[in-house]
Amino acid sequence: MQTPVSAPIEARDWLRRRSRWSPFEILFWLATLLPFIFFPTYLPLANQIAIAALFAISVDLILGYAGIVTLGHAMFFGLGAYFAGIISVHGWGEPISGLLMAGLFAGIIGYIISFLITRVQHLALIMVTLGLGFLTYELANALHWLTGGTDGLRGISTWPVFGQFRFDMWGYTAYGYALAVLFLCFLLSRRLVNSSFGLALRGIRENVKRMPAIGADHKSHLRLIYAISAAIAGLAGGLLAQTTNTVALDSLSFERSADVVVMLILGGTGRLYGAILGTFIFLVARDQLAGINPQYWYFGIGMLLMVVVLFMPKGILGFLARIVARAK
Amino acid sequence: MMAGEDIVLRATGLTKNFGKLDVTRDVAIALPRGARHALIGPNGAGKTTLINLLTGQLQPDAGRIELEGGDITALAPANRVRLGLSRTFQINTLFPDLTPIEAVTLAVLERQRCAGQFWRRLASHNEAIEESFTILGQLGLADVATRTTRTLPYGQQRLLEIALALATRPRVLLLDEPAAGVPKDESAALFSVIAALPADISVLFIEHDMDIVFKFASRIIVLVGGAVLLEADPQTVRSDPRVREVYLGRGHD
Numbered sequence: 001m002q003t004p005v006s007a008p009i010e011a012r013d014w015l016r017r018r019s020r021w022s023p024f025e026i027l028f029w030l031a032t033l034l035p036f037i038f039f040p041t042y043l044p045l046a047n048q049i050a051i052a053a054l055f056a057i058s059v060d061l062i063l064g065y066a067g068i069v070t071l072g073h074a075m076f077f078g079l080g081a082y083f084a085g086i087i088s089v090h091g092w093g094e095p096i097s098g099l100l101m102a103g104l105f106a107g108i109i110g111y112i113i114s115f116l117i118t119r120v121q122h123l124a125l126i127m128v129t130l131g132l133g134f135l136t137y138e139l140a141n142a143l144h145w146l147t148g149g150t151d152g153l154r155g156i157s158t159w160p161v162f163g164q165f166r167f168d169m170w171g172y173t174a175y176g177y178a179l180a181v182l183f184l185c186f187l188l189s190r191r192l193v194n195s196s197f198g199l200a201l202r203g204i205r206e207n208v209k210r211m212p213a214i215g216a217d218h219k220s221h222l223r224l225i226y227a228i229s230a231a232i233a234g235l236a237g238g239l240l241a242q243t244t245n246t247v248a249l250d251s252l253s254f255e256r257s258a259d260v261v262v263m264l265i266l267g268g269t270g271r272l273y274g275a276i277l278g279t280f281i282f283l284v285a286r287d288q289l290a291g292i293n294p295q296y297w298y299f300g301i302g303m304l305l306m307v308v309v310l311f312m313p314k315g316i317l318g319f320l321a322r323i324v325a326r327a328k
Numbered sequence: 329m330m331a332g333e334d335i336v337l338r339a340t341g342l343t344k345n346f347g348k349l350d351v352t353r354d355v356a357i358a359l360p361r362g363a364r365h366a367l368i369g370p371n372g373a374g375k376t377t378l379i380n381l382l383t384g385q386l387q388p389d390a391g392r393i394e395l396e397g398g399d400i401t402a403l404a405p406a407n408r409v410r411l412g413l414s415r416t417f418q419i420n421t422l423f424p425d426l427t428p429i430e431a432v433t434l435a436v437l438e439r440q441r442c443a444g445q446f447w448r449r450l451a452s453h454n455e456a457i458e459e460s461f462t463i464l465g466q467l468g469l470a471d472v473a474t475r476t477t478r479t480l481p482y483g484q485q486r487l488l489e490i491a492l493a494l495a496t497r498p499r500v501l502l503l504d505e506p507a508a509g510v511p512k513d514e515s516a517a518l519f520s521v522i523a524a525l526p527a528d529i530s531v532l533f534i535e536h537d538m539d540i541v542f543k544f545a546s547r548i549i550v551l552v553g554g555a556v557l558l559e560a561d562p563q564t565v566r567s568d569p570r571v572r573e574v575y576l577g578r579g580h581d
Contacts, residue, residue, distance in 0.1 A: 008461040011429045014474045016451035196437045196453060197446035199426075203434050206423035213383075213421070214435035215409035215496050221444060228446075 019194035028273065032179055036172065043171030049283050050178040051239045055256075056263045056275035057182075057189055058232035063261070064269030065193055066225050067205030068117065069126050071257050072133030073233055076106040078252030080234025082140060085153045085241040093159040095177065095242050102238030103231045110230020114223040121208075130254070137252040153247040167243065174243035181239055182276075185232050189272055192228070201225055205270075262301065266308050268315020277317050334361045336530045337413065337500045342381055342391035344374075344554075351377045352388070353555040359500060363530040364523070366545035368538075370574060374554040375534045376418060379502050383415045384408050395500065410439070412499035416489040418508050418534075424478040428469050428488050431477065432460040435495035460495060467491050467521055483514050487521065494525075501525070503533035512537070519544050542566065 035046040055077050062068040084102040092098060113132060120128050140147045147153055160166045165173045192198055200221050204211055211218035241247045250256065259282070267278025285304065289297035312319035337359040344352040351374045359365060367375050380386040382393060384405035393401045400408050423431045436456040437443040451457070464470050467487045472480055477488065486506060493501055506522065507515035519540055525531060532549075535541050541548060541562070548565045550557045552574050558565060565571055 008458040011461050011473050012451055012454065012457045015429065015433075015457065016449075019449060019451060191449075192446045194450055195446045195448055196434070196443045196450050196456075199430055199434050199450055200438070200443040202426060203423055203431070206425050207421060210417075210421045210423065210492070212404070212406040213409060213415060213417075214438050214492055215406050215414075216434075216438040216443065217406055224444065224446070 025273075028276075029183065032183075035175060040170060040172075043175045045283065045287055047171055047175040047178050047243055049280055050175065050182045051236050051243070052260070052263065052283060053276040053279040054178075054182045054185055054239065055233055055236040056260050056267070056279045057186060057272060058229045058236065059260050059264055060269060060272060060275040061189060061192070061201075061232070062225055062229045063264060064271070064274070065198065065205060066201040066222060067208075068222065068226070070129040071126050071254070071261065072129035072131070072136075073229075073260060074252050074254070074256035075129075075133045075136040076110055076230040076233035077237035077240075077256060078136060078140065078247075079109055080106040080237030081241040081247045081251040082147055082153065082237075083234070084238035085156045085247040086146065088156040088158060088241070089153065093157050095158050095161050098158075099181070099235060099238040099242065102241075103235040106234020106237070107227050107231030110234075111223060111227035113230070114226035117226055118219045118222045130257075133252070133254060133257050137249065137254075140249060140252055147247070147249075150249060152249070153241075156241060156245040156247070158242045158245060167245075171243075178239050178243055181235060185235060186272065186276075189232070193272065197221065197224070202270075262305055264315075266305065266316060268312075268317035268319075271315075271317055271321075274315050274317040278315065281316065333358075335359065336361050336363075336396060337382070337532075338394045339382060340392050342378070342388050342393070344377060344381060344386060344388050351554050352381060353553070355391070355551075355554070355556055357532075357549060357556070357559070359530045359532055361499075361530055362527050363532065364544060364546045365530075365532045366541045366548045367532055367534045367551060368536075368541055368548060369551035369557075373551040375551055376504055377554075378551065379415060379504050379532075379534070382502060383413060409496050409498075412497065413502070414493040414496045414498035414500070415502040416493050416504060416506055418504040420482075420485050420489060422477050422485060422488055422492070424476075426477055427474050428464055428477060428480075428491065429457070429460055429473040431488065432463055432491050432495045433457050435492050436460050436463075439496050463491050463494050466494070466524075483510050483518070486510055486518060490522070498529055500530045500532070503531065505534045505536070507535065507537070507540070515540060516543075 035042055059070065059073050063070060080102040083105045084098050087098055087101065116128060117125065141149050158167055161173060161177050167173045200216065204218050204221060208218060237251055240251060263278040263282045264275050266281055268274030282301065285300060286297055289300040308316060335358045340356045342352050342355040355378060369375055377386065381388050384403060392399060395411050395413050400411065433456050434443065436459050437453060440456065461470065461473060464473050467490060469484060469487055469491060472484060477485065490506060503522065507518050510518060515537065522531065522533065523544055545562060547561055549559045550565060550571050558568055558571060
């Protein structure tokens with residue numbers, strides 16, 4: 001990485017190398033298929049992980065790349081979930097179009113909200129995202145006729161994917177569907193972070209004060225990424241509604257907003273895979289710890305979080321990447 | 329300035345108060361094309377404030393700023409940069425985790441208005457990367473193009489400040505103490521890089537070292553207490569008794 005560069009072609013190759021697929025990545029995606037064969041009883045958990053990982057990627061795009069701290073992103077997850085659920089209750093259960101509409105809906109709301117988000121920074125930004133999350137939660141609670149309020153949204157039925165694959169009770173279709181959406185959104189996000197736009201986002205994160213001085217309209221960059229992030233969060237929410245056939249208020253809850261940030265920090269921000277790894281560790285740990293003691297499982301998560309933040313400032317994946325780089 | 333000269337940047341009647349403190353008082357400056365002007369004055373004279381007013385980080389309470397004859401007084405900083413008015417910062421204002429090639433390419437892409445293209449690979453913007461590499465080469469940074477900015481020696485970070493500004497293709501470049509914190513022998517080298525900038529770029533720089541000012545500036549603006557005390561060629565400034573009293577009197581032969 002530190003070799004001197006003496007020609008523009010080498011500089012370009014250096015940039016290109018940074019976005020090349022590594023064997024680790026291919027292995028990783030092959031490994032996501034293992035639950036189908038070896039752990040079929042864990043397919044529902046695998047489905048939860050795929051959905052939460054997609055949500056974590058949406059947060060990584062704004063928090064890890066653009067540096068926007070949010071504690072209210074469940075707002076878009078929940079909007080997507082309710083949108084997908086409600087159109088299904090009202091007779092449109094086709095999953096793919098329903099999911100796309102849910103993502104689009106969350107993305108449009110995200111774009112509108114982005115005009116507010118780009119006006120504030122630091123603590124005020126966190127408070128605004130938090131406040132918007134609370135507002136959305138209470139709105140869904142109050143609109144009982146539409147959302148089912150605290151009873152949750154009932155009566156969702158999702159049609160077979162492509163008219164072929166019915167959602168089975170073991171979760172084969174659910175996980176396959178969620179994994180496919182996760183993979184496609186990952187490809188899109190990967191492309192995005194390796195583009196000039198991804199570079200501009202890192203510029204914003206690294207020094208927002210310099211951006212206007214290089215002629216950048218950084219607020220329009222922020223609005224775009226916020227809308228894209230909201231749309232991906234909406235897709236994740238839509239997946240939850242479609243694969244579980246229920247939407248509860250907790251899809252909009254503060255816990256969901258906070259947990260996703262914890263997952264991201266565990267795995268490591270600003271590297272996409274950190275979002276997936278962190279989600280995996282968080283949800284598997286919760287599953288196992290809840291098996292030991294259903295009441296105090298957050299104790300274990302708290303310990304894990306402390307260890308990671310204190311000893312692995314770039315998250316577990318950042319820590320692993322450093323070990324691999326040293327070994328070379 | 330004489331009439332009929334090709335003035336690129338002109339400010340008239342610039343005034344700025346912070347509460348009761350007048351930091352800029354009725355300042356008029358005119359930068360001709362290709363200028364190498366120095367802005368000097370004692371600490372607190374309002375030099376950085378003047379640059380902040382010209383580049384739009386601050387809004388003046390009164391006055392007018394024109395770039396190539398167009399009124400830019402109300403424009404946002406980024407829009408002024410796009411019209412060709414760039415600056416550097418006295419305190420490094422870089423992108424610590426980016427490499428120089430990334431940072432300068434970003435500035436080039438922002439100028440070309442294609443930084444928002446999220447579907448196209450960064451490495452496919454060949455011309456932008458090549459241009460960025462050429463700029464880094466001009467400033468002697470080609471060898472460190474792919475090193476993380478935070479790991480670069482301080483002097484090279486100061487050069488990267490200038491590289492970022494150059495990537496915006498400025499007509500006017502305002503350098504706020506480009507050699508701030510750089511050892512004296514290195515700062516001469518840094519200023520020879522500045523002197524070698526394309527002749528059609530107009531440069532206004534703030535600098536405290538009088539040897540460097542007299543060596544590199546063709547004209548000097550002396551700012552005292554927020555107002556222009558004198559604008560003249562180096563010889564006149566050197567021999568002006570008022571300048572000697574308020575500025576050169578302390579610590580200079």
